[in-house]
Amino acid sequence: MTRRTCDEATGLHIRIFRHGDRAPLDTYPTDPYKETIWESGLQQLTKEGVRQQHALGQYLRKRYEHFLSPTYSRREIYVRSTDYDRTLMSAQANLAGLFPPQSSQLWNPDLRWQPIPVHTVPVAQDRLLKFPSKDCPRYYELMKETLQQPDYQNQIRSWKEFTERLANYTGYNTEHTSTHRVWKVYDTLFCQKSHNYTLPPWATLDVLQTLEEITAFDIKSHVELHRSNEKARLTGGILVDAIIRNFSDAIKKSSPLKMVMYSAHDSTLIALQAALKVYNGIHPPYASCHIFEFHAESDGTHSVRMYYRNDSSREPYELVLPGCASPCPLMSFSQLTAPVIPQDWVTECGSEDRGQKTDATTLALAITVAILGLALGTLLIWTWRSRPKPWPGH
Structure with missing residues (x-):
């Protein structure tokens, strides 16, 4: 199969990216800063997050300058975001870098920006990009089973003394210091440290490292440890299915669509990569981007290549679907991912x-x-x- 460069790409390309830098999702009871230090409030995109997404858009423009039209065309790109301020704003900043107005599209000579549609659905109805869905009882049953597994229980017991100390530091009730709450504490400290705020004396490097380990384990419990394929079918498998369908529909309809972009979350990328069996356990950083390139081959077939950009200082690295070479024939890609694609999500969820x-x-x-x-x-x-x-x- 012919090896192609991105400038020779044909067919449809799909991007799934995490939003840019944001304020913490929440604070803890003894947090000395609370919400007041964040200009736009908790959970919101920061100026650094806007810069990160604009830079990602510029990178995509450079990478695909011979694939995309030089000016924005509504027929060539479709953009969808989860219904959160930070992801909607990330999509807009990304598009500003990807499609600065040119020639006749330039409506203000002092402003290199133009409005481009970003589609969304209410969070409660979003089964494609926001996981896990509250309408999927079976997923929560699987997580209850996971939490009872000996490997999970043993690991949690090993952190018991640490979580008790953490409860004293943060003001949480000792009985309610779950791994999810530990993650929230870590997220708050991580955001504050990233913005050069002085952390409390108890938040030492060792404490931060342990918080990071517990957070990574909490993520692992959602995508591994117990019935990983079934979990994938109820989460990331939905997105894998949509990606394949998007390409198939574009081919059948001879659509001029060249790019689909999804602005989402770290959990979206983790669920997607776990379903594809390419998740490496490293938390997706802000503005990280998973790329699918669908290519038309000379024999009339199609193939898929995947790339992951998790470091803005270097080119994306290639991801290889287990059991297939790269590029992977589309038929093989579909067959290998079939076990994680739900046939009837509503029924499988028990909803x-x-x-x-x-x-x-x-x-x-x-x-x-x-x-x-x-x-x-x-x-x-x-x-x-x-x-x-x-x-x-x-």
């Missing part, structure tokens, strides 16, 4: 009964309202007919 119950409840409520409405209408008619008749001439 079908819930939907049926909801429908039945809604129907019962509608019938009740109709009966009450009919009774009220009958009462009003009877009252009107029974009212005293006015005297003639009044």
Whole structure:
């Protein structure tokens, strides 16, 4: 199979990237800084995050300058984001670097920016980019099973003394210092350190390292340890399926679409790479980007190459799907990823009964309202007919 450079790329390319640098998601009870130090508030994209995404957009423009049209064309690119400020803003900053207005698109000579559509859906309805979905009871059952596994319990016990000390430092109740809460403490300290704020005396390098280890283990419990394929089918496998379908649809329809971009989260990238069996256990940094390149081969078939950009100082490195060479024939890629692609996500999640119950409840409520409405209408008619008749001439 012919080896291609990115400038010779043909077909559809897909990018999934994490948002840029942000403020912490939350604070802990004894946090000396709280929310006030963050200009736009918690969870929001910072100026550094905007710069990171703009730089990623510029990099993509340079990498694919002979593939993309020199000016923005709505037929060539589709962009979707999760419904969070930081991901929506990241998508916009990225697009500003990727498609600065040229010639007739230049509407203000002092502003190298143009509006480009970014699509989204409400968080509660987003099964494609936001994991895990709250509408998937089976996933939470799997996580309960995971937390009972001997390997998990043994590892958590080894950190018991540390988490008790951490509770004293942070003001959390000792009984509620879960790995998820530990991750939140680490996230807060990581963000503060990244922005050169002085950390509390207890937040030593050893403490930060242990927090990082616990965070990595918490992630591992979500993608490995127990029934990893089934977890993948309920999370990252959905995105793998969408990526393959996007390309197949573009080919069938002879679509001019050249690029699909997804602005999302570290959890999105982790779930995706875990489903593809290429996750290396290293947390995706801000503005990290997983790239899919679909190529048309001379024999009429298609192939897939994957790249991962997790360091802005060097070129992305290639990811190879286990069991396949690179480039990987699309048919082989589809066959190898089939075990993690859900055939009926609703049924596999165990949420079908819930939907049926909801429908039945809604129907019962509608019938009740109709009966009450009919009774009220009958009462009003009877009252009107029974009212005293006015005297003639009044």
